[in-house]
Amino acid sequence: MTLAQRALERLDAWPDLTAGPASCGTGRALRTPNSEIVHFHTGHEADLHLTSRALQRICHDLAESTAIRMVPGSRWVTVHLDCDADVDLLLSLVSVALQAHQAGPAHPGSTPAACNFHRVTVLPRGR
16 A cells, blocks of 8 residues: 555545545546645656645645645645655645635635646655
């Protein structure tokens, strides 16, 4: 089982999330009734959807992590899943995203912003 599969399995048990196809057309997504929260594209990465406010609040902390890739102007962050600690980080960030999206979609009636799939290249970390 890949780390992404393990994370998806754990998150799929959360009562506020529902699994389905990702809106980008690649992989699986977990969503609330109002927003897509996370996309799983490969066995070793996930894109997490944050609100602008949440991203501003934690962007400096995210920039310190070797597991995180951010694209300027995007509300999605890519989490490279290379070890169990990265899965734990993803689960913590999903909790942040759920709280941030609780008030409803940032732009009611709009289509979801494009995730970072194909916009981020994640290179393997040295071991």
